[in-house]
Amino acid sequence: MIIVMKPTATKDNLANVVKRLENLGLRAHLSEGEEVTIVGVIGDKKTIANLEMNMMDGVDKTVRITEKYKMVSRNFHPQNTIVKVGDVEIGGDELVVMAGPCSVESLEQLKESAKAVKSAGAKFLRGGAFKPRTSPYDFQGLGEKGLELLRQAADENGLKVITEVVDKDDISVIEEYADVLQVGARNMQNFQMLKALGKAKKPVLLKRGLSATISEWLNAAEYIMTGGNEQVIFCERGIRTFETFTRNTLDLSAVAAVKELSHLPIIVDPSHGTGRWQMVQPMARAAVAAGCDGLIIEVHPHPEMALSDGDQSLTPKNFSRLMKDLSAIAKIMDRKL
Amino acid sequence: MIIVMKPTATKDNLANVVKRLENLGLRAHLSEGEEVTIVGVIGDKKTIANLEMNMMDGVDKTVRITEKYKMVSRNFHPQNTIVKVGDVEIGGDELVVMAGPCSVESLEQLKESAKAVKSAGAKFLRGGAFKPRTSPYDFQGLGEKGLELLRQAADENGLKVITEVVDKDDISVIEEYADVLQVGARNMQNFQMLKALGKAKKPVLLKRGLSATISEWLNAAEYIMTGGNEQVIFCERGIRTFETFTRNTLDLSAVAAVKELSHLPIIVDPSHGTGRWQMVQPMARAAVAAGCDGLIIEVHPHPEMALSDGDQSLTPKNFSRLMKDLSAIAKIMDRKL
Amino acid sequence: MIIVMKPTATKDNLANVVKRLENLGLRAHLSEGEEVTIVGVIGDKKTIANLEMNMMDGVDKTVRITEKYKMVSRNFHPQNTIVKVGDVEIGGDELVVMAGPCSVESLEQLKESAKAVKSAGAKFLRGGAFKPRTSPYDFQGLGEKGLELLRQAADENGLKVITEVVDKDDISVIEEYADVLQVGARNMQNFQMLKALGKAKKPVLLKRGLSATISEWLNAAEYIMTGGNEQVIFCERGIRTFETFTRNTLDLSAVAAVKELSHLPIIVDPSHGTGRWQMVQPMARAAVAAGCDGLIIEVHPHPEMALSDGDQSLTPKNFSRLMKDLSAIAKIMDRKL
Amino acid sequence: MIIVMKPTATKDNLANVVKRLENLGLRAHLSEGEEVTIVGVIGDKKTIANLEMNMMDGVDKTVRITEKYKMVSRNFHPQNTIVKVGDVEIGGDELVVMAGPCSVESLEQLKESAKAVKSAGAKFLRGGAFKPRTSPYDFQGLGEKGLELLRQAADENGLKVITEVVDKDDISVIEEYADVLQVGARNMQNFQMLKALGKAKKPVLLKRGLSATISEWLNAAEYIMTGGNEQVIFCERGIRTFETFTRNTLDLSAVAAVKELSHLPIIVDPSHGTGRWQMVQPMARAAVAAGCDGLIIEVHPHPEMALSDGDQSLTPKNFSRLMKDLSAIAKIMDRKL
Numbered sequence A, B, C, D: 001m002i003i004v005m006k007p008t009a010t011k012d013n014l015a016n017v018v019k020r021l022e023n024l025g026l027r028a029h030l031s032e033g034e035e036v037t038i039v040g041v042i043g044d045k046k047t048i049a050n051l052e053m054n055m056m057d058g059v060d061k062t063v064r065i066t067e068k069y070k071m072v073s074r075n076f077h078p079q080n081t082i083v084k085v086g087d088v089e090i091g092g093d094e095l096v097v098m099a100g101p102c103s104v105e106s107l108e109q110l111k112e113s114a115k116a117v118k119s120a121g122a123k124f125l126r127g128g129a130f131k132p133r134t135s136p137y138d139f140q141g142l143g144e145k146g147l148e149l150l151r152q153a154a155d156e157n158g159l160k161v162i163t164e165v166v167d168k169d170d171i172s173v174i175e176e177y178a179d180v181l182q183v184g185a186r187n188m189q190n191f192q193m194l195k196a197l198g199k200a201k202k203p204v205l206l207k208r209g210l211s212a213t214i215s216e217w218l219n220a221a222e223y224i225m226t227g228g229n230e231q232v233i234f235c236e237r238g239i240r241t242f243e244t245f246t247r248n249t250l251d252l253s254a255v256a257a258v259k260e261l262s263h264l265p266i267i268v269d270p271s272h273g274t275g276r277w278q279m280v281q282p283m284a285r286a287a288v289a290a291g292c293d294g295l296i297i298e299v300h301p302h303p304e305m306a307l308s309d310g311d312q313s314l315t316p317k318n319f320s321r322l323m324k325d326l327s328a329i330a331k332i333m334d335r336k337l
Helices: A011-023 A045-049 A107-120 A144-156 A168-177 A191-197 A214-226 A253-261 A270-274 A277-290 A316-332 B011-023 B045-049 B107-120 B144-156 B168-177 B191-197 B214-226 B253-261 B270-274 B277-290 B316-332 C011-023 C045-049 C107-120 C144-156 C168-177 C191-197 C214-226 C253-261 C270-274 C277-290 C316-332 D011-023 D045-049 D107-120 D144-156 D168-177 D191-197 D214-226 D253-261 D270-274 D277-290 D316-332
Strands: A002-005 A027-032 A037-042 A059-063 A083-085 A088-090 A096-100 A124-126 A160-165 A180-183 A204-207 A232-236 A266-268 A294-298 B002-005 B027-032 B037-042 B059-063 B083-085 B088-090 B096-100 B124-126 B160-165 B180-183 B204-207 B232-236 B266-268 B294-298 C002-005 C027-032 C037-042 C059-063 C083-085 C088-090 C096-100 C124-126 C160-165 C180-183 C204-207 C232-236 C266-268 C294-298 D002-005 D027-032 D037-042 D059-063 D083-085 D088-090 D096-100 D124-126 D160-165 D180-183 D204-207 D232-236 D266-268 D294-298
Touching: A002 A011, A011 A027, A011 A037, A027 C027, A037 C027, A037 C037, A088 A096, A096 A107, A096 A316, A107 A124, A107 A144, A107 A316, A124 A144, A124 A294, A144 A160, A144 A168, A160 A168, A168 A180, A168 A191, A180 A191, A191 A214, A204 A214, A214 A232, A214 A253, A232 A253, A253 A266, A253 A277, A253 D270, A253 D277, A266 A277, A270 A277, A270 A294, A270 D253, A277 A294, A277 A316, A277 D253, A277 D277, A294 A316, A316 D316, B002 B011, B011 B027, B011 B037, B027 D027, B027 D037, B037 D037, B088 B096, B096 B107, B096 B316, B107 B124, B107 B144, B107 B316, B124 B144, B124 B294, B144 B160, B144 B168, B160 B168, B168 B180, B168 B191, B180 B191, B191 B214, B204 B214, B214 B232, B214 B253, B232 B253, B253 B266, B253 B277, B253 C270, B253 C277, B266 B277, B270 B277, B270 B294, B270 C253, B277 B294, B277 B316, B277 C253, B277 C277, B294 B316, B316 C316, C002 C011, C011 C027, C011 C037, C088 C096, C096 C107, C096 C316, C107 C124, C107 C144, C107 C316, C124 C144, C124 C294, C144 C160, C144 C168, C160 C168, C168 C180, C168 C191, C180 C191, C191 C214, C204 C214, C214 C232, C214 C253, C232 C253, C253 C266, C253 C277, C266 C277, C270 C277, C270 C294, C277 C294, C277 C316, C294 C316, D002 D011, D011 D027, D011 D037, D088 D096, D096 D107, D096 D316, D107 D124, D107 D144, D107 D316, D124 D144, D124 D294, D144 D160, D144 D168, D160 D168, D168 D180, D168 D191, D180 D191, D191 D214, D204 D214, D214 D232, D214 D253, D232 D253, D253 D266, D253 D277, D266 D277, D270 D277, D270 D294, D277 D294, D277 D316, D294 D316
Parallel strands: A096 A124, A096 A294, A124 A160, A160 A180, A180 A204, A204 A232, A232 A266, A266 A294, B096 B124, B096 B294, B124 B160, B160 B180, B180 B204, B204 B232, B232 B266, B266 B294, C096 C124, C096 C294, C124 C160, C160 C180, C180 C204, C204 C232, C232 C266, C266 C294, D096 D124, D096 D294, D124 D160, D160 D180, D180 D204, D204 D232, D232 D266, D266 D294
Antiparallel strands: A002 A037, A002 A059, A027 A037, A083 A088, B002 B037, B002 B059, B027 B037, B083 B088, C002 C037, C002 C059, C027 C037, C083 C088, D002 D037, D002 D059, D027 D037, D083 D088
């Protein structure tokens, strides 16, 4: 931490700051500039992490220098991590596509979806059995029955299953059916659930919160990793901004940021990220060109009949077209699709 | 819902839209303007709530007309709701102040805090026993031991207790000790916890999410009310914006908005809302003048020793001064403090 | 400036950083922490202000320590500045209210407005003669004719005039009619206009840009002050956030921030800040309680006939009621109204 | 416009709304739903554009149906517009890259830059002669001398020139030297300058404002087009959000949005959009894959010596590498580079 003193700070102010640091077992390293004095704080990381100094007289502001996350950081783990799900590798040479409907509605819907996405080249079937919805009056999902249907449709088509966990009590049952556990944007800082996922045996896909900074997102992953589960995949799915034409603003620079700061893989969700099916195709292409490790895309055999998010779902035909585009771009990025 | 057709929409496009609505048991009401045709959708509310039409050819956009929340809405409950906690009334003539440290650290700290805030006029002791923290390496709270200390310090000083719930499994134990259950900003859309709080016997203070719209916030309260718990208090605590001088941007217009849209009481948290103790005093005064029903303020006997949020905590002396200011403004607002 | 090296930075990386600083005539002050080395940069302020170091190998990030604005800063001018407009003082004991219609429409409208706002206690008549409008098809204002009408209506009622400048070429003609020159939010970083206003003889009211940080706002005022015009008044008028219920989010913490960082006065515009006439009253009260030096409020004799911003204009009757409330709160704040 | 009545609106409220519309020469078209009545407003577009109804009793809210821009809209001009600059076509088959330093500093710097970007495949030399800077103490540019240097360096290398206009009074002199006139983000709603550019003879590149919605951006272009200059190119350059790791958040979905809503070309600026040279490469690739018509990129022969924006400038070597990547992606997008 660095403490910036005010230009008007007195010698006593500075002495008190130094004294307080020393009382806490820390050392102060002074740099006297032309206008202000700066105090570098050196010593035990944990003490510094919890240190607050802004209320002391003469202090202008404090600046934190180091991020709190460690296991997530590329500084401490320079080479890329590959998350393996059976024979599928996320973060390696492959570009992994996960696709399927927003909500699990019926076996027929899932079978039709699974067949379509498999034949277009997807490796995972996605679908929500437990749904987090803004209003209590919206469709809340089929629950465990939905998990069974997902598994069945996936197995019949040689696909892996990814589905969302909305309650830590459901983790054990979801682990029985799913290959990857998804944490939704609204639960990115549900720390109790993150801790529980640290004990889970399956990889976790951690979606970015609607208004989460990159730093908060990486710290959320640290909760899962410190719990013992090192198989974490990030997923950028759009942030909340002032723009209303799109449902969210898909922040593709987050792909480059995560690649720079962390060794973990990152995929992109252009369906929630835009909320408009017309935009899924260009933004999926852009995500691959930005360097992501995969995509998660909503595909529904009959979007106009969907119980949720029909406006952002692709038809199987459009999905198939998209996959051809992605395959060409993946090649340029040295990825297989 | 209203469907706006494109200027280039064909008669067939329009006919297909009408047909689809009729297939779903809805009626279409056409208004042909100079440039575009607008389709008003009439019929079963639930069907309309889940309707998505943007993927149909010729549709420019859809506009939702009615909010989904009902029990929370002033339209359906015009008079103000008063939440009673023993002899304290929130939403009535009183301006109710809740104060205390961010985290429960020790009995001594709490006793000192409780005595100070009581003598200055607060009605509630606040303090976190279970702490939601951005990093797994930060202090996570004392747990149930903290609840005991809170209750003891409050009882000795004739105060009520408010504390945060971060896990639905903790609700029953927290109910034993606390008078009001607080939902933090990060859990505002933790729908499983909201549902569980709908079964709780104690009132719930629902903080606004960092990037929650007023509408999403009211829908979150609807989850609690439809569960059976009608004792909900809103708490504005700052939203996330581009500004970094303050920790959050305290949105006091939310007080007026909630008063217009809902019958439930609303209080304000100027400590988290600004993140700077110097700003707590002016923003607390402003909140009262804006018409809030109460305040929740961080007070720590020794902010420079606090294990969390020391930068935004008032000393007992500053808190006491603030209460005198608030008392004068409360009078103008026809409130007792 | 402080340069934070990466944990993986080599000795050579560090040596290169130091060498580059020395080549530019600057000094490097090293603090070696447990994880990272920090380089404090000492020397000529202007050289440091333009220094960029992030592209050098081994550099993690750079942190700027000091703000660039000087004349605006309270550090260099501790006592409050009072801007005098004839016998009216902004920033002193008085709470100064400016009121009137959004656009100047006719002499009759202005006379009615001026009489009403004067009798309720306002000191300034406001009104736009040159209007900045989002669409070229919206009403663009009456121009110089509007200025004449404003001056006439104000003079007949003993009011000062404030009106917006949207083009630096209009400054000289507006100065003939107006007492204070207003810079709108969209022009806050129209640096050519700011420079021209630095040569103006009348005080300038500088509205905050829709997405301007406090720091950028203060730097914009520095442009005017370095040009030679030290009579600058800030005006908070709402920032752009994700919330859509209000037109903007009125950031009242900006009042406390500006008071802390600068010696210049600050007023608040609750009309544009909320965009809803129902919210003007509570937010105006809140602004006074937050410590602002004045208010600028839209009042229209017949809001439903207004050519612009009718939705956020008060009737004279509602304005008169509001002024009574404000007067009571002003007293508590040791202000005269 | 659609007027949504409150559920509690009386018959008289509705009658008054209808009466007011009729007094203005408009027609009301009523749809009575189960909960609320909706009033469609039909009639003269200009009258409706300026209509405000929220202050009337019984009105819940109003919803605007049609955008105000016309000439910019794809609805009124379905085929793509190609902006021709000599033999270079923007918006056609070509992917047009503009590159060069942030600020013009010297002839030597420009010659080196021009040679490098030309040999890598750029068609335009970019560089600022008049610089808009946040602080009055920052380097403000070389002015007309800078324009001469730009032209000379461009001509010697067979490049076109694009440079920024920061003052409408400079348009005529800049037109003498430049091929395309750039409007910076801070001036996107400098309506006086937009009107003046409507009279200019050279194409205009209109950057998106830091907090401008897509709709406001398109309306800004409408100002230029209604003035008589139909040669407008959009440029996405990042919006302001809560994220601070990047300087701005590059919104690539704006490319798809503009392509859907308008017939005008759009290019992307990944340098300002990210503020970090490391991110320029992935985001430039992503922009091409999203379907943009070109890119504008900061290249400086010696970024560490740049007088501005060195942190986001590519070296000629990195730029050359990037162009190879872009060429491969362009091919997939059926573009020539």
